[in-house]
Amino acid sequence: MSVVSEYRLLLRPKWLAAWRRASSARSRLGRIVLLGALGAAAWPVVYLTLVRFLAALRQVEDIGPLLASRLLALGLLIFFGLLLLSNVIGALSGFFLARDLPALRATPVDGLSIYLARLTETLVSSSWMVLLILIPVLAAYARVFDAGVVFLPISLGALIPFLLIPAALGSAFTLLLVRVFPARRSRDILLVAGLGGIAVLVLVLRVLRPERLVNPESYRNLVEFLESLRGPSSPWLPSQWTADALVGGLEGGSDFLTWLLLWSTAAGLTTLGAALHGRLYPTCFTRAQEGDEQRVRRSGGTALLERLLSRLAVRRRELVLKDIRTFFRDTTQWSQLIILAVLVVVYVYNMSALPLNAGTTISRYLTTLVLFLNLALTGFVVAAIAGRFVFPAFSLEGRTLWLLRSSPVEAGEVLKSKFWTGLLPLGFLALILTVLTNLVLDVPPVLFGLSIVSIVLITASFTAQALAWGVYFPVFESENAAQIPTSIGGLLYMLGALASLGLVVLCQGWALRDYFISGLPGRAPRSVAISEAVVALALTFGLTMIGVFGSLWAAEARIESRRSG
Amino acid sequence: MIELVSLTKRYGEFVAVDALSLSVPEGRITGLLGPNGAGKTTTLRMIAGILEPDSGEVRIGGLDMAREPLATRSMLGFVPDRPFVYEKLTGGELLRFTAGLHGMSGSVVETRIDELLELWDLVSWKDQLVESYSHGMRQKLILSSALVHAPRVLVIDEPMVGLDPRSARILKDLLREFADRGGTVLVSTHTLELAEVLCDQMAIIDHGQIAVAGTMADLRRAAESSEAGLEQLFLRITRGATDLRIASLLDALG
Ligand SMILES: Nc1ncnc2c1ncn2[C@@H]1O[C@H](COP(=O)(O)OP(=O)(O)OP(=O)(O)O)[C@@H](O)[C@H]1O
Ligand SMILES: [Mg+2]
Numbered sequence: 001m002s003v004v005s006e007y008r009l010l011l012r013p014k015w016l017a018a019w020r021r022a023s024s025a026r027s028r029l030g031r032i033v034l035l036g037a038l039g040a041a042a043w044p045v046v047y048l049t050l051v052r053f054l055a056a057l058r059q060v061e062d063i064g065p066l067l068a069s070r071l072l073a074l075g076l077l078i079f080f081g082l083l084l085l086s087n088v089i090g091a092l093s094g095f096f097l098a099r100d101l102p103a104l105r106a107t108p109v110d111g112l113s114i115y116l117a118r119l120t121e122t123l124v125s126s127s128w129m130v131l132l133i134l135i136p137v138l139a140a141y142a143r144v145f146d147a148g149v150v151f152l153p154i155s156l157g158a159l160i161p162f163l164l165i166p167a168a169l170g171s172a173f174t175l176l177l178v179r180v181f182p183a184r185r186s187r188d189i190l191l192v193a194g195l196g197g198i199a200v201l202v203l204v205l206r207v208l209r210p211e212r213l214v215n216p217e218s219y220r221n222l223v224e225f226l227e228s229l230r231g232p233s234s235p236w237l238p239s240q241w242t243a244d245a246l247v248g249g250l251e252g253g254s255d256f257l258t259w260l261l262l263w264s265t266a267a268g269l270t271t272l273g274a275a276l277h278g279r280l281y282p283t284c285f286t287r288a289q290e291g292d293e294q295r296v297r298r299s300g301g302t303a304l305l306e307r308l309l310s311r312l313a314v315r316r317r318e319l320v321l322k323d324i325r326t327f328f329r330d331t332t333q334w335s336q337l338i339i340l341a342v343l344v345v346v347y348v349y350n351m352s353a354l355p356l357n358a359g360t361t362i363s364r365y366l367t368t369l370v371l372f373l374n375l376a377l378t379g380f381v382v383a384a385i386a387g388r389f390v391f392p393a394f395s396l397e398g399r400t401l402w403l404l405r406s407s408p409v410e411a412g413e414v415l416k417s418k419f420w421t422g423l424l425p426l427g428f429l430a431l432i433l434t435v436l437t438n439l440v441l442d443v444p445p446v447l448f449g450l451s452i453v454s455i456v457l458i459t460a461s462f463t464a465q466a467l468a469w470g471v472y473f474p475v476f477e478s479e480n481a482a483q484i485p486t487s488i489g490g491l492l493y494m495l496g497a498l499a500s501l502g503l504v505v506l507c508q509g510w511a512l513r514d515y516f517i518s519g520l521p522g523r524a525p526r527s528v529a530i531s532e533a534v535v536a537l538a539l540t541f542g543l544t545m546i547g548v549f550g551s552l553w554a555a556e557a558r559i560e561s562r563r564s565g
Numbered sequence: 566m567i568e569l570v571s572l573t574k575r576y577g578e579f580v581a582v583d584a585l586s587l588s589v590p591e592g593r594i595t596g597l598l599g600p601n602g603a604g605k606t607t608t609l610r611m612i613a614g615i616l617e618p619d620s621g622e623v624r625i626g627g628l629d630m631a632r633e634p635l636a637t638r639s640m641l642g643f644v645p646d647r648p649f650v651y652e653k654l655t656g657g658e659l660l661r662f663t664a665g666l667h668g669m670s671g672s673v674v675e676t677r678i679d680e681l682l683e684l685w686d687l688v689s690w691k692d693q694l695v696e697s698y699s700h701g702m703r704q705k706l707i708l709s710s711a712l713v714h715a716p717r718v719l720v721i722d723e724p725m726v727g728l729d730p731r732s733a734r735i736l737k738d739l740l741r742e743f744a745d746r747g748g749t750v751l752v753s754t755h756t757l758e759l760a761e762v763l764c765d766q767m768a769i770i771d772h773g774q775i776a777v778a779g780t781m782a783d784l785r786r787a788a789e790s791s792e793a794g795l796e797q798l799f800l801r802i803t804r805g806a807t808d809l810r811i812a813s814l815l816d817a818l819g
Contacts, residue, residue, distance in 0.1 A: 318665025322654065328655040329694070399649035403710075406613040407666035408639035 006113035012222035043136045050140035073243035079130050080239035085171025086126040094118040096288040115277040123167035145250040154249035161266035162242040168269035178284040195508045274403040319417035333481050348436045376505050382430045383462050383497040390466035398476035411559040422463040447526045454540045454557040461547030468492035468551035471558050511536035567751035568815045572621035579605045582585040583773035594744045596764035597753040603755040604773040613643040642711030646722040648703040652696035660713050667714035681709040701727035708739045757795045
């Protein structure tokens, strides 16, 4: 068989599985309605917001279009980092952990076919979400910059290598890591992937330098500001080439060299990846089969944990202990805590870099606004983290669900223990974030208190929502917890969580509207009235409790009804 | 002890278990036999409370499973056909976890865990992660986890999968002793020899219905051939294709 026909053959079962999952009789109607509602809600929002924003930007003399293209490059840079990370995680599953690999390796299929098929799989599973977000974004650019229909093939031509490069890079990286680290040290792989993620984040932070945007005076003059915008941000990054190619397409002229660079890099990396794969894969695959560390030693941490939990009822204690143990022994899980820690540092650093304490009226008003934004942003961070860690909780039970179902435990008990094991660390993290940023921002006491209570409530709501979405859209086939949130259910959860966050923020904004107005220039500034804070708090409490109990109730009902299916 | 009353389970249009009624008495080992896809696993999963029947009733110890799911399940030890358990727990932790699900903990459980692991020669594996266990070792571990809370009823889907001869022997003795002490055992199996030596009574199911049920003598009578072994009996009852064209099939394959 030729490589091409083998390649098609290897991908066929995946296509079929994906197609059948999507079109299975039971899920069809619900899914169509859901996805329809989703598309109807999310895309136009992104598109219209961007169109307005870009149109306004375009009016700005000189720097407007520049800023717009700069923004595109920045967005693509962030996506590039995310794509690298998710491709490393995806390649670990596809090339080394997938359950069909042993049988596949026993067949006389060409190694190149396996490489290409798995590369495609990795690419698709890691990139579809980015692609989904890019569609309305690029459409908005095309609209505002009056690009014709030709922009469509141009976008496709630029995006294919843009997605292929991180896929080839990530797969090769994973291969090398499995090669370098003996045995099934997915721990180390993800550690290094985590470090890679950190590097990307730091890079993004350096390129962003958000404090400068807020404080243009830090540039000596406009010319310098323009100068800093005009130069290519990072001529070595494929995301920049993609941005150049796209911007070229928008302006009607394209630089041949950019296209050459983009496509030759993609082709070169894929070829290189194939060669590496041919040489290293057999050894690496064998290594990946060995078990992780074997014997589990009882450490002081475990003893302390057991002591702490000894007050709980037996069932709950054992459920919680099991969840904690399996979490910390699964390296695809805990290693990502590193990324989390960095995220927190970056976040607090960004807050402290804001030039807010200059003492002017405008900066005082900005502080209140930022304080508010802080709630939204912290909420966003917590939502993402809950998506990463809580959403997969039910999916991970998958094959072992029979044990829980045939035992005298109620679904509600299992859910509650998962809820608490998720909420405690998440709530702790959210608290740290809020307290630190509030200290940095020098927030008055009443607002300080309000934001602390709010964030804990919001975290509880996110935890429950992530659990519930995970129950409704479980991914039982995955061997890799890090990959589960990249499913459609993960996306739906994220949208739902953000919508609920928006609602909370809106309600608080409404409750505190008079206070905000009082902070405007020319008004008499005053502090927040207790009554205002109480109203804000009550609204937050009501909304988040609906989130918590509604989600848990829905999840329980779903688990109970799954028995009949 | 276990009463199945016209139990029915459909997968879409397909009827996997069709108005099946069966009574499994205490102090006996009951075998569930039948060709592939007959509905054995589906039936056992309904008894274990993993699947809900579309209609019909499961009663355990006189209690209705649908009305008192927790009480019925706490009498039960279940072993599924495929040994999937938490890979990232150790053997000891898994057993402690199962006991905990039944609300049991403390030194009683610890001694019981040690006894069970001793029985299977798994003591040195107690603190190893399950992911490094072999297939047979997992099976032994799951058998232990079904026993750790001292159930009154054992439901085992294909008990001998992966077990070596010595362990298979231990399991046979164990089930016999369990039944002799008044426990109820329901196993599904394909191994006719096993059924013949192990089970006190049998039910052969086909297309989701009981074809025949009773002791060996009853079954022989039903098949109207007093001398035939269980295999002939089984093939006749399930209308098995005795004229399998194996030779010609292999010829065709070259
Ligand atoms: N999840 C499912 N969806 C649809 N059909 C199913 C499902 N599980 C089982 N079936 C069907 O139900 C019937 C009974 O299956 P079951 O697993 O109970 O058979 P079994 O007697 O245990 O077979 P075996 O001896 O092969 O283990 C089979 O025809 C099977 O195709
Ligand atoms: Mg079966």
